[in-house]
Every structure is written in C-alpha cells, then in structure tokens.
Amino acid sequence: MASKIIVSGAAKGRFRPVLEKIAKLHSKNSFSLAIILGDFFAVPESSSDEDDSNLLALINGEVEVPLPTYFTAGKYPLPSSVIEKLEQSGDELCPNLYFLGKRSTAKTSEGLRIVNIAGSLDPTILAGESKDKYLPFYTEDDAKALRGANSADILLTSNWPADICKGSKISGIEAPAGEQHIANLCSALRPRYHFSTTSDAFYEREPFFHRPLEREPDTRYITRFISLASSDNPTKQKSLYAFSIDPTSSVPLTLPPGTTACPFTIAQKRQRLPDQEQSYSRFSVPNGGADHYRPSKRTRYTKPPPGPQECFFCLSSSKVNTNLIASIANDTYLTTAKGPLTTPSTYPNLPSPTHLLVIPLEHSPTLSSISIPEDRARTYKEMHRYRRALHSFLLSRRGEKLGAVTWDVSRAAGIHNHWQFLPVPVDLVKKGLVEAAFKVEAENEKYPVTFRTKDIGDGTVVKGDFFRVWIWMPADEDKVDGQDNGGGLVADVDGGEDGEEKRGKQKCLVLPLSAGFKFDIQFGRKVMAKLLGLDGRRDWRDCEQTDKEELEDAEKFKEAFKKFDWALEE
DSSP: OOEEEEEEOOOTTOHHHHHHHHHHHHHHHOOSEEEEOSOOSOOGGGOOHHHHHHHHHHHTTOSOOOSOEEEEOOSSOOOHHHHHHHHHHTSEEETTEEEEESEEEEEOTTOOEEEEEOSEEOTTOOSSOOOOTTSSEEOHHHHHHHGGGOOOSEEEESSOBTTTTTTOOOOSOOOOOOBHHHHHHHHHHOOSEEEEEESSOOEEOOOEEOOOBTTBTTOOOEEEEEEEEOTTOTTOOOOEEEEEEOTTSOOOSSOOTTOEEOGGGOOOOOOOOGGGGGOOOTTOOGGGOSOOOOOOSSOOOOOOOOOGGGOTTOTTSTTOOGGGEEEEOSSEEEEEOSSOSSOTTTSTTSSSOOOEEEEESSOOSSGGGOSSHHHHHHHHHHHHHHHHHHHHHHHHOOSSOEEEEEEEEEOTTOSSOOEEEEEEEHHHHHTTHHHHHHHHHHHHTTOSSOOEEOOOTTTTTSOSEEEEEEEEEEGGGOEETTEEOOTTOEEOGGGGGGTGGGTEEEEEEEEEEOTTOOOOTTHHHHHHHHHTTOGGGOSGGGGOOOHHHHHHHHHHHHHHHGGGOGGGGO
C-alpha cells in the first residue's frame, strides 16, 4: 500500500510555522509521516529568548505535532536540554517527534526503509566511526557502515553526492561541493528517493537509473534526488516536498520520462567513432554519455519522453506559458489554448475564442497511469468539474445556442495527458453532425477500428490507448422540428453535484488505438476544423498569437468565467 510522505528543509528554529504548515497539508492529504532535514533548532549564536521559549514549549509537549515526524542532525550541535530529553525518552523529544540521529537505519510501520547520515564530515577523524550520536559530525567510515543496509526506500544525507549534476539538463543552481562517499552510499543502496538540503535553493534532478546488478541484469533501480531549501530562505525557494511511495511495489519496467543514466557511473572515455554510436545497449544513452553494456539483439534504446522540467504542461517547468492559465485547482488547472482553433469572431457572444485545455497537475501520459488511486480519482473528478463549469458558462451566454465537444488522446507513450474543450453550435449536435464528423474522418483516414459509444471513466477499464470525445448540448435543445432528437445523447450523470444532469445531455465516443496503430494526435482538432469551416486553422502553429494577444484573451475569459470558477472558492 502506498504511503504519503512530506519532507521539509531545515527549520532553523522556526519549527512552529513549519509544523503548522505540515499540519495544514496533513489535514487534506493524510500523510503517513513527515521528515525534517538539517538544523531543526535555532543557530546557537543567534538564538533569541523567543527561540528558547519555543524550545521549552516543544520539550514540554505544548507544541502540536500532528503526525509521526522525524528530524535529523544538522550542522550545529543540539541544545543540551534536547539531548537530555532524548537520552531519557529513547529519542522521542515529544509526542510524535523523533530524532533520527546522525547515522541510522529505520523501518516504519508501513515497511518503508529509511537510511540517514547527517551532520558534517569530520576530517580530524582519520579512521573509525564517530561514537557520540548527538554531535553533528560523522566520518567516511560511518557512511561505509551504512552500505550494509543493502537497500533503502529513502536516503537522507546532509551533503550532496559528488557528480550528482552530471548528465542533467537542469540548470540555474550553484551546486555545493559533493562528497564521493555519499555518491558511493547512494550507488550501494539504490534508494527510490534521495533527499538533501541546501540553505537557499531547491533542486530536483531528473530521475536516474543505476548500473544493473549481476544477480538482476534486467532490473534498473531508479533514484530521484531532491534537495530542499531551508524554511526561512529569502527567495521563497521550495522547502516542502510531498510524494507517495509503495515499498512493496516492484521496480518499473519502463523508464520514467526524462530519466538519465546514473551520474556516478559516467566515466570519462575517449570520443566514440560515429559507427560506435549505432551500437546501443538497453541501458545506454545517446552521445556516449553512459557506460555501455553488452548490446541486445532484441532491444534498442528508446529515448524517454520529456520529463516535467521540459514539459509545456507542467507548472514546474520553465517552458510552461503562464499567459494562458485561467484557473488552478488542487489537482488540475484550466488554460486557454495556444494557437486556438476558433477566433473571437467565431462566437461573437463569447469573450474570447474559448478553445480551452483541462490539464492534470501530475506529469503523466494517461489518467490511468497516475499510480495512486486516490490521486487519480481526484484528478478525474476535478477535470469533469471544470468541464461542467464550462457547460454552465455556455448556458449563461445569451445569443447563439452552443453545445460543446471535449476530446482527449490517451497514449502510454504520450507526454502529459489533457482534455481539449471547444464550443460548437448546438444545431450541429442536435442533427448528429458532430458525431458523424468524427466517424467519417476516421473512415477517411482508413483507421482499422470504429468508434464505440461507451463511458470508460478514467480509462483504467480500457486495455491500451484510446481517443475519446464527449459531445454535449443543453437539455432543452433536444428537439428538432418538435420531435425528440438528442442524437442518442443521455443525461449528463457526471454532473450530479450542481444539478447539471437536468440541464445537459451528452454522448461519449471511444476509438480504441491498438499497439502500432499510427494515429494523428491532431485528429480531434482536424475534425472540428472541417466541421466549423476553419480548415485553414487545423495546425495550431499557423494560429499562434502574440504574448499580448494571448494574455488579453486569457484575461477576458477569466473575468467572464469568474462566476463559474469553483477553484476560487476552495
């Protein structure tokens, strides 16, 4: 079973606000445990009377710690009152707050294996292990001793590993000097997550895979390295990191998007000849960047799809276009489309082109590949909530009667799943022309499969890839010449929360995409371009706007949609 964990950078005496923030997030996410790295207490030289008062309250159990929380050693010695309490209570400072020490291995009730080495390397001890567990110093032999743990789910270190930035495309941080013994420890334990801390900067490296073991030649253990800023950093760099981890889950068979070779095993080799680059092993990367193993006759290296740092839809990426963002919720967000199919003149009664995207915050190629069922359910629910809100928005506009089409392409080899939303004249829906347009285009493209009318939810019930389209119209528009005609549309039962099932009808069409099926990912846009007489705008790159135009359209839509934006109320 997956556990939700939250990790914080150094509190530096500000443990009250740090614990309060964790408590607030815990109330919504139900974390299994929290970890606070680095110096938990105030720096001795700058400690104030307020710091001393807060420390006394913490020791006396007067500060609420809402969930099991573990803190590590930092650069400075622990206060004497803290050491005294820890010695008396078996490293429990107060209810729910535990000291991990400077060198430790621990296994949680959920089965998570945590290995920790904290403090500063003591160069004066040439051999042997440090004896006092409360002093903030360790030796290289301490790090070597921890290799005996053999494996770890989570590795915690005060120092960065040497060469961690090698092979990474992420820039913008002045990396501290790393330690080779930490790199060796990470290589030996192959943790799923490796956390460290820096004073004023956040850094998350792309995932990397380790050299396979002889006993497991086909297994690629993957590590994610994250360094958190301290909670008081002046530039508001990220100091909290939440994630889910299942200690019982197997090593993934495919590399996550953006994965690189292990930076610790990159050797400086002579330049390869051009023909040598054609011989890939299943663990190699292009340009001779990694060690190459014996080539496989049946497998070839496939470059992973872009990771979050290179994704145009990830809010953490420098490539995301913030001009387009219209609304942000807990697990999803709404944005106007780049290079919209429609123009302001397509629907004069709408404030903007109103070609929109509903996007999950999690970087995942399909909804079904979001690994935590609760996260997947929340994401799917929020995406539909945005869609229903957009339907209500269309119902509120006077003038031309409008229905809507929403489509998505769900492919395991995709990058970041999203839905596209587009208004459509309601007459085209009533007369069945929208449904016919999708089916006819599939026939024109000679696709070997046909559309099925089926509600597949978040896609977990479907084996393989698919294209899906929802066709919606207001409930009072289902008559043509006085006769019932919904085009086979049924009540929008997904809209139960706001009663929209009484105000709209929809049909869901699904086109299965089998392995090896060459599918045009612009299929949905192409169909709608032909249907709306906008064939010259089928390629979004031919419809790009200036930054000013994008911002103006987004602001006009946000203002008009404000009444229906449920995310503003939460």
